[in-house]
Amino acid sequence: MSSVLAAGRRHLPRGWADFARQIAIWFGFLAVYQIARGLADRHPARAFANGDWVVNFETHFTHRLYELTLQQFVDQRGWLEKLVSWTYWNSEFTVLGIALLWVYFRRHEYFLRFRNSVLLANVLGLFGYVFMPTAPPRLLGVGFVNAHTDGLVQLAANPYAAMPSLHAADSLIVGVVLALVVRHWWAKVFWCIWPAWVWFVVMASGNHFWLDCLAGVGVALISMGAVFGRDLHRALAVRRA
DSSP states (O other), rough: OOHHHHHHHSSSSSSSHHHHHHHHHHHHHHHHHHHHHHHHHHHHHHHHHHHHHHHHHHHHHHHSSSHHHHHHHHOOHHHHHHHHHHHHIIIIIIIIIHHHHHHHHHHHGHHHHOOOOOOOHHHHHHHHHHHHOOGGGGGTTOOOOOOOOOOOTTTTTTTTTTTSHHHHHHHHHHHHHHHOOSSHHHHHHHHHHHHHHHHHHHHHHHSSOOHHHHHHHHHHHHHHHHOOOOOOOHHHHHHHH
């Protein structure tokens, strides 16, 4: 036991107690969020009506559904289809979770603001699911292939949670924070590209329209502005001085 405590003091920024607290906060929020998301709205008619509104809005301005073109492009390339599928299922939990752990251990001074930005974005997204439940492209019968399965989270998943896209929101927060805190140029380039790749993935997989992604970007910017706003104000004040 003493060796375990000593290892925690050596390798954990604030010891075992803080590490356990952060794990409990994250998984506790995740459990409550999944349940709340699944119960937020179970009225398919309203969700499909909102989905049709998104279709009409996009076709009015662009005269076509570019997301359908992206899916057809991906489906014709087996390797790209697998990469898109892997990214969709891992960007929101695996990559996000590893990013949080890495920042906690290696750039701890940024961790709380990073974590709070993600949590706030997801809370705002939940309000969107409650007040504007929206069916994803793959369920609207407008030409998308529906190859989606909910897996182990099927009971808690909400199939009408397309607006806003939290894949888009979380990937932007991850990309911005990691691009700022990593040191190697190639890593900075990767994390700058990461949000755009995830946006491509969620559209090409038939899970979100570009309007959903745009709403997700707005959620991310509001969250980061609220959490990092004081730091930005201080930096601007120093620059002006």
